[in-house]
Amino acid sequence: MSKHKLAIVGVGKIAIDQHIPSIEETGLFRLAALVSQRGVEHDGLPSFRTQADMLSAMPDVTAVAICTPPDVRHGLVREALRAGRHVLMEKPPTASLMELEDLRAEAERAGRTLFATWHSQFNAAVDAARERLAGARIRSVRVDWKEDVRKWHPGQEWIWQAGGFGVFDPGINAVSILTRVLPFPPFVASADLTFPANRDTPIAASVVFRRPPDVPGARFTADLDWRQTGGEIWTITIEVDGGPTLTLSRGGTCLAVDGTTVVDEADREYRRIYRRFHALVEAGESDVDAAPLRVVADAFLVGRRLVTDAFDW
Numbered sequence: 001m002s003k004h005k006l007a008i009v010g011v012g013k014i015a016i017d018q019h020i021p022s023i024e025e026t027g028l029f030r031l032a033a034l035v036s037q038r039g040v041e042h043d044g045l046p047s048f049r050t051q052a053d054m055l056s057a058m059p060d061v062t063a064v065a066i067c068t069p070p071d072v073r074h075g076l077v078r079e080a081l082r083a084g085r086h087v088l089m090e091k092p093p094t095a096s097l098m099e100l101e102d103l104r105a106e107a108e109r110a111g112r113t114l115f116a117t118w119h120s121q122f123n124a125a126v127d128a129a130r131e132r133l134a135g136a137r138i139r140s141v142r143v144d145w146k147e148d149v150r151k152w153h154p155g156q157e158w159i160w161q162a163g164g165f166g167v168f169d170p171g172i173n174a175v176s177i178l179t180r181v182l183p184f185p186p187f188v189a190s191a192d193l194t195f196p197a198n199r200d201t202p203i204a205a206s207v208v209f210r211r212p213p214d215v216p217g218a219r220f221t222a223d224l225d226w227r228q229t230g231g232e233i234w235t236i237t238i239e240v241d242g243g244p245t246l247t248l249s250r251g252g253t254c255l256a257v258d259g260t261t262v263v264d265e266a267d268r269e270y271r272r273i274y275r276r277f278h279a280l281v282e283a284g285e286s287d288v289d290a291a292p293l294r295v296v297a298d299a300f301l302v303g304r305r306l307v308t309d310a311f312d313w
């Protein structure tokens with residue numbers, strides 16, 4: 001089995017918390033370089049200020065993991081694919097749907113792997129929920145995705161800038177679980193998007209979903225909120241008609257059926273992501289699932305803008 005050399009581009013919170021330890025633990029890629037605007041270093045690895053510098057200095061680096069904010073990813077991914085590298089993208093993959101489609105075509109043209117990751121989908125509990133819901137008639141769905149922005153995104157100004165997604169930066173994780181486990185596509189019917197008076201992205205959102213016309217059942221709501229204090233709530237509850245209630249909690253790492261926990265497995269998402277990336281590279285395939293981004297884009301398209309108090313750190 002070949003061991004690809006990989007570079008991380010953007011050495012922020014998620015690169016340090018998850019990517020570096022997962023690459024090291026799974027041992028399928030060798031971390032060979034970093035690209036960091038600020039010059040972050042790790043373990044004596046070469047660290048470059050731009051991806052272009054790394055690509056030309058290290059032709060033996062065959063794969064990159066782009067861990068920057070989404071709005072700069074399109075240019076970076078294109079550059080890496082055109083230089084013949086395989087690419088893993090953090091979520092949300094891009095700031096727009098057209099950019100994502102462009103990258104999918106670019107990967108095809110380059111004959112390289114492009115992997116748009118949705119880390120919350122890489123949980124055993126999510127797989128188990130998907131299996132139980134296949135073909136099920138669903139009575140109700142309820143999403144609560146609430147966390148303290150000061151705790152989870154300290155000082156990250158990019159999340160408040162246009163293209164930074166605001167509360168949909170974590171909220172798209174809930175959406176990625178919905179698009180994976182529901183046996184029908186969730187259509188956005190309406191959305192209330194609450195923007196702080198001094199910011200360009202929402203601090204809270206209430207999104208109402210409807211089912212396709214041929215799927216019976218009521219509309220359902222996802223409530224996303226960054227003003228949560230006293231502990232985060234990342235929970236999806238799904239009631240099956242005449243059957244059990246499934247509760248996916250703690251961000252999709254835990255599944256309870258009628259209150260009894262059947263899967264509880266924290267912190268494996270990124271190990272699985274790197275295994276999947278390696279398998280895709282070895283098979284010469286790509287995995288670019290646009291569904292969660294499409295749902296969030298639709299929420300911005302049909303959403304109503306509400307304004308609340310200014311936000312400061």
Ligand code: NAP
Pocket residue numbers: 009010011012013014015035036037038039040067068069070072090091092119152156158169
């Ligand atoms: P972060 O701490 O702000 O790190 C992002 C890093 O990207 C920065 O530290 C910077 O690193 C680099 N960068 C390159 N261009 C940049 C630009 N124009 N503006 C700001 N930074 C730029 O953010 P993060 O939390 O790691 O999130 C990065 C991505 O991972 C996001 O898409 C996010 O949704 C996703 N994610 C985050 C988490 C989490 O828990 N934080 C979880 C899952 C996924 P250098 O100075 O080293 O270049």
